[in-house]
Amino acid sequence: MTEGMEQWDLTSKISPYLDRHMMFPLLEFMDGLIKEGKIGYSSKDVAAARLALLKPTHMVDYAIDIHKSLEGGTVPKEMEEKKATTLKTLEELENGCKALHELNSNAEEKSKLLAAGKWNVPALGDHKITPDVVETYRQHAKFKFECGDYKGSRDMLEVYISLFAKAPKASNSTEDDELLAYTNSSKSQSKEKEETGDSNIYYLTAVNESILQTLWGKLACEILVEDWEAASVAVEAVKAAIESLVSSNQVSPLKALSQRTWLLHWALFVYWNNSAKGGLEQLVELFHTERYKQAITTNAPHLSRYLTAAVLLCKRRLTKKAGSPGTDARRVMKNLINVMQDCEHTDPIVEFVNCLCVKFDFESAQTKLAECENVLAADFFLCQQTALFMEEARVFVFENYCRIHNKIDLSALGTKLAMNQDEAERWIVDLIRNADLDAKIDSEEGCVVMGGSVQSVYEQVMERTRDLNVRSATLTQNLNTVLNEARKEKKKKEEAAREED
Numbered sequence: 001m002t003e004g005m006e007q008w009d010l011t012s013k014i015s016p017y018l019d020r021h022m023m024f025p026l027l028e029f030m031d032g033l034i035k036e037g038k039i040g041y042s043s044k045d046v047a048a049a050r051l052a053l054l055k056p057t058h059m060v061d062y063a064i065d066i067h068k069s070l071e072g073g074t075v076p077k078e079m080e081e082k083k084a085t086t087l088k089t090l091e092e093l094e095n096g097c098k099a100l101h102e103l104n105s106n107a108e109e110k111s112k113l114l115a116a117g118k119w120n121v122p123a124l125g126d127h128k129i130t131p132d133v134v135e136t137y138r139q140h141a142k143f144k145f146e147c148g149d150y151k152g153s154r155d156m157l158e159v160y161i162s163l164f165a166k167a168p169k170a171s172n173s174t175e176d177d178e179l180l181a182y183t184n185s186s187k188s189q190s191k192e193k194e195e196t197g198d199s200n201i202y203y204l205t206a207v208n209e210s211i212l213q214t215l216w217g218k219l220a221c222e223i224l225v226e227d228w229e230a231a232s233v234a235v236e237a238v239k240a241a242i243e244s245l246v247s248s249n250q251v252s253p254l255k256a257l258s259q260r261t262w263l264l265h266w267a268l269f270v271y272w273n274n275s276a277k278g279g280l281e282q283l284v285e286l287f288h289t290e291r292y293k294q295a296i297t298t299n300a301p302h303l304s305r306y307l308t309a310a311v312l313l314c315k316r317r318l319t320k321k322a323g324s325p326g327t328d329a330r331r332v333m334k335n336l337i338n339v340m341q342d343c344e345h346t347d348p349i350v351e352f353v354n355c356l357c358v359k360f361d362f363e364s365a366q367t368k369l370a371e372c373e374n375v376l377a378a379d380f381f382l383c384q385q386t387a388l389f390m391e392e393a394r395v396f397v398f399e400n401y402c403r404i405h406n407k408i409d410l411s412a413l414g415t416k417l418a419m420n421q422d423e424a425e426r427w428i429v430d431l432i433r434n435a436d437l438d439a440k441i442d443s444e445e446g447c448v449v450m451g452g453s454v455q456s457v458y459e460q461v462m463e464r465t466r467d468l469n470v471r472s473a474t475l476t477q478n479l480n481t482v483l484n485e486a487r488k489e490k491k492k493k494e495e496a497a498r499e500e501d
Contacts, residue, residue, distance in 0.1 A: 008379070009379075017265035021224060057148070093136060100124075117166075120166075121164070137159070212259075215238050226273070242259050260291060264303055284307065287307045309385070316392070337358065340353070362397070395431060402450050406449070410424050411446065425441060
């Protein structure tokens with residue numbers, strides 16, 4: 001067993017911000033580590049935790065199987081009774097919204113209603129589908145989720161959301177029609193915009209707390225069925241809905257902070273599993289957004305591990321994508337260091353970057369990098385990225401070492417990278433070619449010669465002013481909040497004075 005791996009396990013810190021159904025994959029991963037002898041937990045304790053999570057749900061068969069593995073013998077009477085009650089409730093809910101189920105299954109009739117703009121709650125009254133039926137349909141979807149039927153729940157929630165949405169009509173126009181549409185006045189264009197819902201939130205025409213809970217349910221389903229493309233869209237929908245409720249004063253700032261913290265944790269499933277398709281870049285962007293950065297530093301400093309790992313893994317991609325090589329990567333690293341300094345959490349991954357970028361301590365960085373492998377292996381989200389992380393970390397060491405040296409001895413560098421001189425030379429040649437580094441190999445002297453790389457005035461100005469709009473908007477919002485509070489306080493004092501008179 002690898003001693004000390006459990007000290008880097010963040011399951012206990014992450015779990016308070018997850019739906020209980022999302023804990024099952026984490027516990028299965030923990031079981032795998034226990035079987036491999038990599039972590040010092042008891043498999044019985046994990047099974048007991050799984051059973052405790054299952055009790056409030058309606059996944060009775062799963063709970064019975066876990067109980068048998070723990071206790072053996074007969075199944076408790078209350079479990080059998082709960083199974084019968086669950087099946088009965090499921091049947092009652094299905095009958096309660098049977099009319100909507102049937103109408104949704106009738107593709108031809110549904111298409112007609114959509115085309116006529118009558119696929120909404122008020123218009124479906126003609127089909128004996130009342131608001132109560134629609135609410136029962138939502139409850140049925142939620143009950144299915146609690147039973148573990150995530151795909152069935154997801155499909156039902158999509159239908160439920162569509163009843164409150166207004167998407168733009170599909171266009172079959174010819175080129176002439178498109179030209180005519182393009183030349184329409186700005187007035188008619190704005191009117192068309194008003195007739196559709198918010199494209200960021202499944203074209204919903206309005207958002208309230210009930211709808212927000214439904215969007216959370218949709219995101220949970222997408223995560224549990226592992227549809228990462230749809231889950232990415234669902235994350236953006238929840239994010240937009242939270243901000244919409246905040247801007248309309250339907251949610252307090254404190255509750256919004258809590259909601260953002262939950263979203264950061266749920267997004268870990270989405271972005272780490274969708275890393276090959278830009279998921280890590282999306283994670284970095286979300287975590288560096290001012291309001292979500294506040295959620296990390298206030299409620300969840302342990303998330304700095306995932307932000308640090310994501311920045312290291314996508315840093316070179318950001319460099320290639322940026323108009324000026326290195327500009328985006330430098331900004332992202334600068335933001336990361338600011339977050340790290342505001343967080344109390346520390347582990348080898350965070351310390352590795354801190355040693356290189358803040359302390360410039362290469363010896364300590366090597367020690368921390370060796371410890372990183374244990375941290376990565378014990379982390380549910382990072383374990384699949386271990387090899388890539390170690391490679392990118394090695395590149396990061398090389399880049400930082402080059403930044404403070406004009407000429408680097410290949411044998412000395414090989415020692416730092418755990419390679420012989422020939423291997424180090426081949427690796428560096430590939431790195432220079434792929435990373436567009438301003439460097440060359442001097443084979444006769446056995447060294448790497450670095451070229452001068454000076455940041456232009458334009459790049460410096462752009463980097464320093466990039467976030468001014470966001471900061472200005474935040475300051476304006478804070479000022480408005482203070483002014484509103486002052487007005488309310490003044491109004492209260494005036495009313496109190498009038499009552500005294």
